[in-house]
Every structure is written in C-alpha cells, then in structure tokens.
Amino acid sequence: MIRPRYFFSETFTSLKRNFFMAFTAITTVAITLFIVGFFAVIVYDIQGIINSIKSDVELAVYLEDNISEELKKYIEQEVISWKETDAVRYISKEQALERFKKQNEGSDILKEIEGNPLPASFEITLKNPEKIDQVALRFYDKDGNCIEGVDEVIYGRKYVNTLFSITAIIGTIAFLMVIALLLAAVVLIFNTIRLSIYDRRKEVEVMKLVGATNWFVRIPFLFEGFFEGFAGSVVSIILLYFICNFLLIRGERLIVDTMRIKELAVVGSGNFLSYTYIGVVVLGGLIGLLSSAIALRRYVKV
Amino acid sequence: MIELKNISKIYEDNTVALKNINLVIRKGEFLFLVGPSGSGKSTFIKLLIKEIDESNGNIYIAGRNICNLKSSRIPQLRRNIGCVFQDYKLLPNKTVFENVAFALEVIGKPDYEIKIQVPQALKLVGLYSKSNSYPYQLSAGEQQRVSIARAFVNRPPILLADEPTGNLDPGTSEGIMKILSRINLIGTTVLMATHDRNIVNSMRRRVVELEEGEIVRDQKRGVYGD
Structure with a gap:
C-alpha cells in the first residue's frame, strides 16, 4: 500500500512544478532562521563578555x-x-x-x-x-x-550590583527577542506553507475524490514542508558561517586588540557555532514539518 | 445497489436541500436525476460520496449503511464510486495519462497495473492518442472524457456524474453520453444529475425528478418532463 518511491517522486515533482511557492518558502525559512541564528550567536557572545567581566570582580x-x-x-x-x-x-x-x-x-x-x-x-x-x-x-x-x-x-558594591542587574536585564531581553524572532519565523514559514497548500487545494480535492486515504494526502505535503524547512536552514547556515567567520570573529579580534579585554573572542572559541548550526537545521526541519501539519489540519480537511 | 431511506439534508443556514427521500437504485441501472438548479441534485450526489453528512435517514450502498461509516473508511467507499463533475477537476500540471494514473496511484496500485489499466480507460473514452497532452491542450469535451476515464479507471461498480454535459455543446454532449452508456453496458450503475432536456429525452432511461428537495416523479424510460 505505502509506496515510498511515489511519495519521493511526488514531493520532488511538486517542488519542481510549484517552484515559485517552494522558492518562497525556502527563502523565508533561510532568512528568518538566519536572523534567529545570528541573534543567538550575538546573545551568546554578550553572555561571554558579561561572564568575563563577572569573573574580574x-x-x-x-x-x-x-x-x-x-x-x-x-x-x-x-x-x-x-x-x-x-x-x-x-x-x-x-x-x-x-x-x-x-x-x-x-x-x-x-x-x-x-x-x-x-x-x-x-x-x-x-x-x-x-x-x-x-x-x-x-x-x-x-x-x-x-x-x-x-x-x-x-569591592565596589554599587558597581557590582549594577553590573549584575544590567546583565540580568540584557540576558532576559535577549532571550525574549530570540523567542519572538523564533515565533515570527514559525508564523512566516507556516503562512508560506499554508499558501502552498492552498495553492494546491484542487489536487487535494481530486485525491480525496478518488479515495486517497488521509495519510496519503498528507505525506507529500509533510515531506515538502520538511524539505523546504531543511533546505532553508541549510542556506541560513551557509550565510551564518560566512557572517560569523569573516565578520564577527574579525570584528571581535579588533575589539579585543584595541580594548585589551581578555577572553572576549568567544564566537571563535568553543562549540557554540557548531551547536547553532545543528540547532538551526533541526529547527528548520521541525518548523517545516509542523507548519505543514498544522496547515493541513486547518486548511485541508482530510 | 443504492438505497436511500427517509434521507433529509438541512444545511447549517437552515436551507432544506432534501426532504424525506426514499429511493432504490438497482445494480446496473442508468438513472437521470433531473430538476431545476437548487432542487437538491448536487446534495444528493455529495451525500453518496460522503462529502457531506445527512441530517436524517440512512443510505445503503451494496447493503452497507454508509451513514455510520467511520471517517477512516470513507476513502474505501469512494474507491467504489467514480465521480464526474461539470468542471472536470483535472489537474492542470499533469498530463492526460498522469491525470488518469493519479486515481490509481493514490489508492496504492502498483505500476504494472497502472500501465495496463490507464491505456484501457483512455481507449474507452477514445483519447489514447492524447496520453501525453496537458488538459489545456484539449477541448472541453476531451477534458470531460479524461475525467470520465479517471472516474472509471478503477472499475468502480457505481459512477456518479454531476452535470457532466453542463459546459458542453449538444454534439459533444452526445459523445459523452455514448461513453456513459458504454460504461453502463459493462454493468456499472450510473447516476447522472442533469438539466439537459435533450439528453434525457433521447436516452429514455429511468428519470427521477427533484423539486425543492422532494421526489416529484420517478419514471421508467422517462423524459425530462413538461
């Protein structure tokens, strides 16, 4: 009954035929996840600076x-x-x-x-x-x-206490912003995939008409959503890679050299960048998959 | 084959589409459902494929009550009922062959069966030579024939047609009716909703007339009416 080859070929022919929609979805994922990832790196960076200041106390x-x-x-x-x-x-x-x-x-x-x-x-x-x-x-x-x-x-009580309350505020704001960006990303991606499903409601109608099971209707859309999320996140990783390696790290070295702050160049150090990359890919795939699942539930009553 | 018992359908906005319909359609029958627009013909057809649910009554298809069918069983029901519509519902980005094959693919038929059954269905409607054309390259009548091939490729015991000739000129309609008759001759039960007077009159089959959701006439070898 279940024919994987059908689903794969169906996913990719539909991506090819609905190129514009797929392209829009992938671009949306790429841009939003890039912003989320970039922000996460910056937040991590600021956190690093804060920690090194803290350790100087x-x-x-x-x-x-x-x-x-x-x-x-x-x-x-x-x-x-x-x-x-x-x-x-x-x-x-x-x-x-x-x-x-x-x-x-x-x-x-x-x-x-x-x-x-x-x-x-x-x-x-x-x-x-x-x-x-x-x-x-x-x-x-x-x-x-x-x-x-x-x-x-x-120990400069006033200075220390202000420093701690400021870092706490920065940390909270940054965290909230990442969450907000993430939500915006989900909404954007969800809308794009929803549009692509709406665009193909006729196909869904025919599928149901000739007796396709619900899962049969859903699976290609889920594949497609996943693929679009995945592809978009890969693009955003490539962007992140270049931005981080050629701009951030260099910029920070400059700051470190001029301001003589020790252990500031946290972006280059540790595994945080790799974690960000992995996180972005997982997130992209998941968002794609979930968005299609929700869009299917709401817009294609199967 | 199909039996409706006290079927009523009242839509959410309180329009009464069907009132207390009792009807038996036997296996192999060819039946015209006639009546003006809004008389309940489309509702009738939608109930049979469970696109909508009845408000009251029971429908039996092949002895089975489809009114308490679980939603997961609906696909199975639809595989046994071919459907043809006024607007063809062909997929514009698929070729003729792919459109017909689609009906088999989505129910999980293997490739070798698809390769045999699709050409057969296309030959039945006389469009085998246009297998690789896209719908927009076909005339209206040809598109409707493709949609009939798609409805029939799975050899369902029942074929429903909702105004299949609604967009076609008389000459083309005649061709469509020949194909439907051929399908009926093989033993398929055909139910066709129409308000095409000439077609009904020329075919002389069973005619059920609906008016404001009620059956006002059920005639063997009937005509369209006044």
Missing part, C-alpha cells in the same frame, strides 16, 4: 599593619575553606607598593610617598560573583565593625 580585604602571622594564616585558611571561594591571593605591603609604583609610573604622586603607606591584603575571587555581598559580610562583626586584623573590605 574581586574582593579586597585590607589587613591591619600589626596583624599577627597566626591571624593572617587563620584568615587565609578560613577563606580558602569557603565554598564560594575561587582563589585567594596574598599581597604583601611590599608587593602592593610595587604594584602602585607600576600603575603610576612617571606620576608626581610617587615622589610624595614616604615609606610604605599601603596595607597588605587578600584578593579573593569568587566562583559565583553574585554572592560577593554575603562573603564580604563575613569580615564584619554584629556591630558592623571589621573583625580583628582586618582594616577594610573593598
């Missing part, structure tokens, strides 16, 4: 000059034992001065320094920078004074 714990060795050791051990801690670096008074000199090379301020006014400190980076507030609080006692041996804790 650190907590500086300035120590009193007269702190005992034991207390220093104790504090260090304690900080290392916290689960939020990623790394702890001890900066001695000498190292601090060294660094200060380097940062202010050639400046008059250096001449005015007598002795070493800079405190020793622990610089703490966290696994999850969002918890920085909680960690900082541990260096204070109930009354809000610093614990023994600690002079001051600095």
Whole structure:
C-alpha cells in the first residue's frame, strides 16, 4: 500500500512544478532562521563578555599593619575553606607598593610617598560573583565593625550590583527577542506553507475524490514542508558561517586588540557555532514539518 | 445497489436541500436525476460520496449503511464510486495519462497495473492518442472524457456524474453520453444529475425528478418532463 518511491517522486515533482511557492518558502525559512541564528550567536557572545567581566570582580580585604602571622594564616585558611571561594591571593605591603609604583609610573604622586603607606591584603575571587555581598559580610562583626586584623573590605558594591542587574536585564531581553524572532519565523514559514497548500487545494480535492486515504494526502505535503524547512536552514547556515567567520570573529579580534579585554573572542572559541548550526537545521526541519501539519489540519480537511 | 431511506439534508443556514427521500437504485441501472438548479441534485450526489453528512435517514450502498461509516473508511467507499463533475477537476500540471494514473496511484496500485489499466480507460473514452497532452491542450469535451476515464479507471461498480454535459455543446454532449452508456453496458450503475432536456429525452432511461428537495416523479424510460 505505502509506496515510498511515489511519495519521493511526488514531493520532488511538486517542488519542481510549484517552484515559485517552494522558492518562497525556502527563502523565508533561510532568512528568518538566519536572523534567529545570528541573534543567538550575538546573545551568546554578550553572555561571554558579561561572564568575563563577572569573573574580574574581586574582593579586597585590607589587613591591619600589626596583624599577627597566626591571624593572617587563620584568615587565609578560613577563606580558602569557603565554598564560594575561587582563589585567594596574598599581597604583601611590599608587593602592593610595587604594584602602585607600576600603575603610576612617571606620576608626581610617587615622589610624595614616604615609606610604605599601603596595607597588605587578600584578593579573593569568587566562583559565583553574585554572592560577593554575603562573603564580604563575613569580615564584619554584629556591630558592623571589621573583625580583628582586618582594616577594610573593598569591592565596589554599587558597581557590582549594577553590573549584575544590567546583565540580568540584557540576558532576559535577549532571550525574549530570540523567542519572538523564533515565533515570527514559525508564523512566516507556516503562512508560506499554508499558501502552498492552498495553492494546491484542487489536487487535494481530486485525491480525496478518488479515495486517497488521509495519510496519503498528507505525506507529500509533510515531506515538502520538511524539505523546504531543511533546505532553508541549510542556506541560513551557509550565510551564518560566512557572517560569523569573516565578520564577527574579525570584528571581535579588533575589539579585543584595541580594548585589551581578555577572553572576549568567544564566537571563535568553543562549540557554540557548531551547536547553532545543528540547532538551526533541526529547527528548520521541525518548523517545516509542523507548519505543514498544522496547515493541513486547518486548511485541508482530510 | 443504492438505497436511500427517509434521507433529509438541512444545511447549517437552515436551507432544506432534501426532504424525506426514499429511493432504490438497482445494480446496473442508468438513472437521470433531473430538476431545476437548487432542487437538491448536487446534495444528493455529495451525500453518496460522503462529502457531506445527512441530517436524517440512512443510505445503503451494496447493503452497507454508509451513514455510520467511520471517517477512516470513507476513502474505501469512494474507491467504489467514480465521480464526474461539470468542471472536470483535472489537474492542470499533469498530463492526460498522469491525470488518469493519479486515481490509481493514490489508492496504492502498483505500476504494472497502472500501465495496463490507464491505456484501457483512455481507449474507452477514445483519447489514447492524447496520453501525453496537458488538459489545456484539449477541448472541453476531451477534458470531460479524461475525467470520465479517471472516474472509471478503477472499475468502480457505481459512477456518479454531476452535470457532466453542463459546459458542453449538444454534439459533444452526445459523445459523452455514448461513453456513459458504454460504461453502463459493462454493468456499472450510473447516476447522472442533469438539466439537459435533450439528453434525457433521447436516452429514455429511468428519470427521477427533484423539486425543492422532494421526489416529484420517478419514471421508467422517462423524459425530462413538461
């Protein structure tokens, strides 16, 4: 009863004969999925930038000059034992001065320094920078004074909190936009395939008239929808490939070189691009298939 | 072969298309369904192929009540009923051969059967030589003959024709009627809805006249009427 050869040849002759409709559908899929894919890459990219900024967030714990060795050791051990801690670096008074000199090379301020006014400190980076507030609080006692041996804790609370709320907003907006684009893509593709089915309602009418089963009527349309989605997504991948490799990555290198932000060129790194490609193809095929299925249900009562 | 018991059809907008129709059509019969436009002829035919559902009553085809047929069984019913329409319903992007073969392909007939049956059907309607033409290259009468070949290629026991000569001139119509008679002679039950007075009068077959959804006349070897 089921003859695969018929369905394949029927799918492709109909694609050939309804070239214009097929072309429209494929182009629609290609353009919309390209935009979705491109946006996904950009979002991922921004996320990468945000993450690298986040990882730069650190907590500086300035120590009193007269702190005992034991207390220093104790504090260090304690900080290392916290689960939020990623790394702890001890900066001695000498190292601090060294660094200060380097940062202010050639400046008059250096001449005015007598002795070493800079405190020793622990610089703490966290696994999850969002918890920085909680960690900082541990260096204070109930009354809000610093614990023994600690002079001051600095981490730019305002800056950090704003950064986190901004990144959260950007992340949400970007996610919503990708979803919206995806929906627009589905609607566009669905409409195109619906038109192509409407265009061939006569054929469907005849098929039903001569006693074709419902599945027999549906399958070529489903094949066609799938093929159009698939072909469109392949085209969009090719576009994405060129855009990402020749524009994005180069552009980012330029930014990285000029702004000296480390680990920014995330587009080129990792498997994200490959995942995007695979995702786009799967999405294209699925959208094509689903669109035809829905269009069939609604417009060809079989 | 076909039996209608108390069949009524009321459309959603409350138009009554058929009222209490009782009719028996025997196997091998040739029957004209006549009456003015809107008298219910098309509704009658649509009910037989279950394109629409009856509001009331029962229809038996070959002893089977088709009114409680599951929708998945409808294709099977249609494979046993050939249909010819006023507007031919040919697919413009398929050749004559492909149009006829299409009817066999969609019911899953293998290629070798298609290669035998399609030429036979085309010979029956006298269009074998135009197998590779496209519908637009044919005259109206030829297109209708292709649609008859398509309706008959599967050798259904019943052939329904809804105004098959509605768009044709008298000479061409006569050719169509000859083909339908030939098909009837092989043993096929033919039911033809028409308001073509001359054809009905010249054929002298059973005539059932509908008026406002009711049978007003059922005559053996009848004429069109007043």
